Amino acid sequence: MTGHPQHAARSWVESANDHPDFSLANLPLGVFSRDGDEPRGGVAIGDRILDLRAACEAGLFLGQALDAAQAASGDSLNAFFALGAPARKALRDALQALLGEGSTQREQLQRMGESLLQPMERCRLHVPARVGDYTDFYVGIHHANNVGKLFRPDNPLLPNYKYVPIGYHGRASTIDVSGATVKRPNGQTLPPGASEPTFGPSKRLDYELELGIWIGPGNSRGEPIPIGRAADHVAGFCLLNDWSARDLQAWEYQPLGPFLSKSFATSVSPWVVTPEALEPFRCAQPARPEGDPQPLPYLYDQGDQQQGALDIELEVLLLTDAMRSKGLAAQRIALSSTRTMYWTVAQMVTHHSVNGCSLQPGDLFGSGTLSGSSPESLGSLLEITQGGKQPLELANGEKRTFLEDGDEIILKARCRRDGYASIGFGECRGRVTAAAGMA
Amino acid sequence: MTGHPQHAARSWVESANDHPDFSLANLPLGVFSRDGDEPRGGVAIGDRILDLRAACEAGLFLGQALDAAQAASGDSLNAFFALGAPARKALRDALQALLGEGSTQREQLQRMGESLLQPMERCRLHVPARVGDYTDFYVGIHHANNVGKLFRPDNPLLPNYKYVPIGYHGRASTIDVSGATVKRPNGQTLPPGASEPTFGPSKRLDYELELGIWIGPGNSRGEPIPIGRAADHVAGFCLLNDWSARDLQAWEYQPLGPFLSKSFATSVSPWVVTPEALEPFRCAQPARPEGDPQPLPYLYDQGDQQQGALDIELEVLLLTDAMRSKGLAAQRIALSSTRTMYWTVAQMVTHHSVNGCSLQPGDLFGSGTLSGSSPESLGSLLEITQGGKQPLELANGEKRTFLEDGDEIILKARCRRDGYASIGFGECRGRVTAAAGMA
Numbered sequence: 001m002t003g004h005p006q007h008a009a010r011s012w013v014e015s016a017n018d019h020p021d022f023s024l025a026n027l028p029l030g031v032f033s034r035d036g037d038e039p040r041g042g043v044a045i046g047d048r049i050l051d052l053r054a055a056c057e058a059g060l061f062l063g064q065a066l067d068a069a070q071a072a073s074g075d076s077l078n079a080f081f082a083l084g085a086p087a088r089k090a091l092r093d094a095l096q097a098l099l100g101e102g103s104t105q106r107e108q109l110q111r112m113g114e115s116l117l118q119p120m121e122r123c124r125l126h127v128p129a130r131v132g133d134y135t136d137f138y139v140g141i142h143h144a145n146n147v148g149k150l151f152r153p154d155n156p157l158l159p160n161y162k163y164v165p166i167g168y169h170g171r172a173s174t175i176d177v178s179g180a181t182v183k184r185p186n187g188q189t190l191p192p193g194a195s196e197p198t199f200g201p202s203k204r205l206d207y208e209l210e211l212g213i214w215i216g217p218g219n220s221r222g223e224p225i226p227i228g229r230a231a232d233h234v235a236g237f238c239l240l241n242d243w244s245a246r247d248l249q250a251w252e253y254q255p256l257g258p259f260l261s262k263s264f265a266t267s268v269s270p271w272v273v274t275p276e277a278l279e280p281f282r283c284a285q286p287a288r289p290e291g292d293p294q295p296l297p298y299l300y301d302q303g304d305q306q307q308g309a310l311d312i313e314l315e316v317l318l319l320t321d322a323m324r325s326k327g328l329a330a331q332r333i334a335l336s337s338t339r340t341m342y343w344t345v346a347q348m349v350t351h352h353s354v355n356g357c358s359l360q361p362g363d364l365f366g367s368g369t370l371s372g373s374s375p376e377s378l379g380s381l382l383e384i385t386q387g388g389k390q391p392l393e394l395a396n397g398e399k400r401t402f403l404e405d406g407d408e409i410i411l412k413a414r415c416r417r418d419g420y421a422s423i424g425f426g427e428c429r430g431r432v433t434a435a436a437g438m439a
Numbered sequence: 440m441t442g443h444p445q446h447a448a449r450s451w452v453e454s455a456n457d458h459p460d461f462s463l464a465n466l467p468l469g470v471f472s473r474d475g476d477e478p479r480g481g482v483a484i485g486d487r488i489l490d491l492r493a494a495c496e497a498g499l500f501l502g503q504a505l506d507a508a509q510a511a512s513g514d515s516l517n518a519f520f521a522l523g524a525p526a527r528k529a530l531r532d533a534l535q536a537l538l539g540e541g542s543t544q545r546e547q548l549q550r551m552g553e554s555l556l557q558p559m560e561r562c563r564l565h566v567p568a569r570v571g572d573y574t575d576f577y578v579g580i581h582h583a584n585n586v587g588k589l590f591r592p593d594n595p596l597l598p599n600y601k602y603v604p605i606g607y608h609g610r611a612s613t614i615d616v617s618g619a620t621v622k623r624p625n626g627q628t629l630p631p632g633a634s635e636p637t638f639g640p641s642k643r644l645d646y647e648l649e650l651g652i653w654i655g656p657g658n659s660r661g662e663p664i665p666i667g668r669a670a671d672h673v674a675g676f677c678l679l680n681d682w683s684a685r686d687l688q689a690w691e692y693q694p695l696g697p698f699l700s701k702s703f704a705t706s707v708s709p710w711v712v713t714p715e716a717l718e719p720f721r722c723a724q725p726a727r728p729e730g731d732p733q734p735l736p737y738l739y740d741q742g743d744q745q746q747g748a749l750d751i752e753l754e755v756l757l758l759t760d761a762m763r764s765k766g767l768a769a770q771r772i773a774l775s776s777t778r779t780m781y782w783t784v785a786q787m788v789t790h791h792s793v794n795g796c797s798l799q800p801g802d803l804f805g806s807g808t809l810s811g812s813s814p815e816s817l818g819s820l821l822e823i824t825q826g827g828k829q830p831l832e833l834a835n836g837e838k839r840t841f842l843e844d845g846d847e848i849i850l851k852a853r854c855r856r857d858g859y860a861s862i863g864f865g866e867c868r869g870r871v872t873a874a875a876g877m878a
Binding site: 132133138158159160163164166167168169170171172173174176183185186187188190196197199221222223224245248251252253254255256257258259260261263264265293296297298351352354355356357358359360363436 | 597602608609613622624625629661662663684691694695696702704732736797798
C-alpha cells in the first residue's frame with residue numbers, strides 16, 4: 001500500500017489503480033455503445049467500461065444491486081435514477097467487491113474479458129438520461145457579480161440574489177454529450193449604435209463552465225421536497241457547458257430572460273459521478289460571507305450548511321485550429337471550483353420544488369457559471385475579456401474576445417484530498433463549427 | 440339543408456349536427472380513458488368520442504388514414520403528431536366519410552354502438568401528448584403594452600418587441616389537463632416597503648388566457664425551419680392557462696425571467712383542434728399597425744402575412760365558491776381573440792428554430808396572454824385590476840383583485856364565420872385550492 005492514499009482500495013483492473021479519473025473509488029455510470037450496438041448502461045473503471053447488461057446476464061448481482069444494475073442496463077439511466085440512493089449504494093458496494101483486488105470472483109470475471117470490460121476508447125458515449133426538464137441556475141456569485149458589473153458598475157448584485165437561488169428553465173431538446181460539435185447560431189442582434197437589429201451568425205459566442213446535477217426520484221406535483229430530504233433526490237453530477245451567444249442574449253433577453261441565445265446547444269460530460277464517490281469532498285458552505293442574510297427557513301438545514309457544499313476543482317481548456325495544426329496541447333484558460341457556489345445543491349432542489357413543481361428522474365440542473373474571484377478563475381469569455389473589451393492572449397500568440405469557428409472548449413473536474421483517491425469527471429468537449437448558410 | 444351553414448356537412452351522429460364545438464367540421468383529437476381502462480386516442484364528434492383503437496381493429500381505415508389512426512391509438516398523440524399533415528388530412532377525410540350523413544358504412548358503425556362511439560361524459564380526458572419542451576411566447580401586444588405600462592408608464596413596449604417574437608422556456612412537468620385542480624403556490628415575496636422577503640402562499644395568484652400550439656414533425660438540431668415550411672410543423676391547437684403568481688414573479692424574475700411564479704401549473708384543454716378545421720378562420724395579420732417595422736426577412740412570408748393569422752374568439756369565465764353554492768353560472772370576465780397576436784404561429788415556429796434549436800413532436804407553445812385593447816377583453820387579472828389597484832366587481836357583489844381559493848377559471852374558444860359550421864375548442868378549466876401547509 002506504500003505510496004497509495006490510505007482510503008484508495010486497489011482493483012484487479014490494473015488501469016484503475018492510480019487512474020486520475022476512474023479508480024475503484026469513483027465508479028461513475030454512463031450509457032455507451034460499441035460498433036453500432038444498442039446503447040446500454042455501463043460503469044467506468046480505469047480505461048474500461050463494465051457492461052451492466054452483460055454483468056446482469058452473468059448473474060453477478062443479487063437483491064437491490066441487481067435491481068439497480070437492471071434499471072441501469074437500458075439505453076438511459078432514468079429508471080436507475082428513479083430508484084434512489086439505497087439501490088445505487090447497493091450497486092456501488094457490489095461493484096467494489098467484484099472489482100476489488102481481493103474479489104472472490106476475479107477469475108470468473110477475467111475469463112469474460114471484453115464482453116464484461118469493454119475498452120473505453122472503442123466505445124461511444126451517449127447522453128446518460130432522457131432529460132425531461134432542464135433548469136439552469138445562477139448560483140456562482142462571482143459570475144453574477146462580474147456580469148452584473150458590466151451592466152451596473154455600482155450595484156452589480158440584484159437585491160434578490162442573496163435570498164433566491166435564481167434559475168430559469170432551459171431547453172431540453174438540445175442537450176448533447178461531450179464530443180458533439182456546436183454549430184454557431186444565427187440570430188437577431190442589435191449592432192452597437194444601431195436602432196434596428198440585423199440577422200446573421202453570432203459574433204459573441206461563449207461557453208459557460210458549470211456543474212450539472214442529475215435528479216433522482218423527484219416529487220409529486222404539489223408536494224415540495226424539504227431541505228432535509230433534498231439530498232435523496234440527487235442522482236449524480238456531471239460537467240455542463242451552457243453555450244451562450246452574448247449578442248443574441250443582449251437583444252432578446254428583456255423581459256423574459258435568455259431564450260435563443262442559449263437554446264442552440266448545451267453539452268454534458270457522459271459520466272454520472274455519484275454522491276457516494278463525492279462524499280469525502282463535501283464541505284461547509286464557504287461562499288456566503290459573514291454579514292450576509294441567513295437563508296429563509298425553508299432553505300436552511302444545519303447539516304446542509306456544514307456538509308452540503310462540494311470541493312471540486314474545475315478547469316477550462318481551449319484548443320484552437322492553429323494549436324491543433326501545430327500539434328500543440330489545449331491551453332488551460334481557467335481554474336475554478338464548486339466552492340464558489342452561493343447556494344448548495346440541496347437548496348437548489350428544495351427551492352425548485354417549494355412552489356409544488358414536480359422534479360422527475362432524469363431532470364437536469366446546471367449550477368450557473370462557476371467563476372472564482374481571481375482573473376485566472378473566470379468561467380466564461382464574457383468575464384475574461386470584460387465583455388469583449390480585453391482580448392485573451394493565448395500562449396501561441398493568438399487572441400480571443402469570443403470563440404471562433406474551430407475552437408474547442410474542454411471542461412474538466414477533479415476532486416483531490418490527502419489520503420483519498422482522486423475522483424475525476426472525465427471531459428466535456430465541444431468544438432464550434434460554422435453557422436448554417438442563410439436561405 | 441335549410442337553416443344550416445352551407446359548408447357544414449351533416450353527420451348521422453345526431454348530437455354532432457349544430458353542436459357548438461364538435462360538429463363534423465371539427466374532429467379534434469385527444470386521449471381518453473373510461474372506467475380505469477388504459478388511455479387511448481379518440482376523436483370528438485358531438486357528445487361522443489370515437490375510439491380510434493376500436494376503429495382500427497374494426498378495419499375502418501386504409502392506407503395513410505390507417506397509419507394516422509394507429510399512431511393516434513396509443514396513450515399519447517406524439518407519434519401521430521410526428522406523421523405530419525398528409526397523414527392527418529387522410530384521417531380527417533376518412534372520418535368525414537365514415538361519419539357523414541351519407542356514409543356507406545353507417546349501419547356497420549351503428550351496430551358497434553358504444554364500443555366505437557363512447558359517451559364523452561363518461562370518459563376521462565388526459566393531456567394529449569407527452570410534452571418534451573414547453574415554450575411560452577409573449578405575442579399578445581396589448582398584454583405586453585398593459586403589463587409594460589405598470590412598470591414603465593412612458594415606454595411600455597421594449598425596443599425588441601416589434602422585431603423579436605419574445606418567448607421563454609417553461610416547465611413541462613407541471614402541464615396538466617383541464618379539470619385538474621391548481622394548488623396555490625408557496626414562495627418568496629417582497630412585501631411592499633419591506634427590504635427582506637417573506638415566505639408563504641402567493642397573495643396575487645392569476646391566470647393567463649393563451650392559445651396553445653402543439654408541434655408536429657419538427658426539425659433536426661442545426662437545421663432551422665424556413666418560414667414557408669413552418670405550417671408543416673404545427674399539429675394543432677388548444678387553450679392554455681399559464682397560471683401565474685404575480686408576487687413571486689415580481690421578486691424572482693430579474694435577471695433571468697419567470698421561474699417558480701409559473702412552474703407550479705399550466706393547464707391545457709384536452710382536444711387538439713387541427714389546422715384543417717381552422718382553415719376557414721385564417722386571416723391576414725391584423726395586429727401590426729402601419730408604420731411598424733417589417734419583419735426581418737427570415738420571419739417574412741407573403742402567404743403567412745395574408746393568411747397566417749387566426750380568427751378565434753376567446754373567452755374567460757370565473758366561477759367562485761359563492762356562485763357555486765347559490766347555483767349561479769360562471770361569469771364571463773373577458774372576451775378576446777387570437778387576432779391580437781402580433782406574430783403568427785409560423786413566425787413563432789421559425790424564430791424558435793432559427794438558431795438551430797430542434798423542435799420535436801409533442802412540444803407545446805403558449806402564445807402568451809391574448810388581451811384585446813378594450814377593458815372587456817383583458818386576459819389576466821393583473822391587467823383587469825391594474826396590478827391589483829382596481830378590484831373587479833362581480834355580478835353577485837363579490838370583488839376580486841387576484842384569485843381566491845375555490846375560484847375556478849374556465850377558458851373557452853370558438854370560431855364563427857357566416858356560411859361555416861362553428862368550431863369550438865371545448866373548455867380549459869382549473870380550480871384553485873389552498874396552499875400546502877408549511878413544514
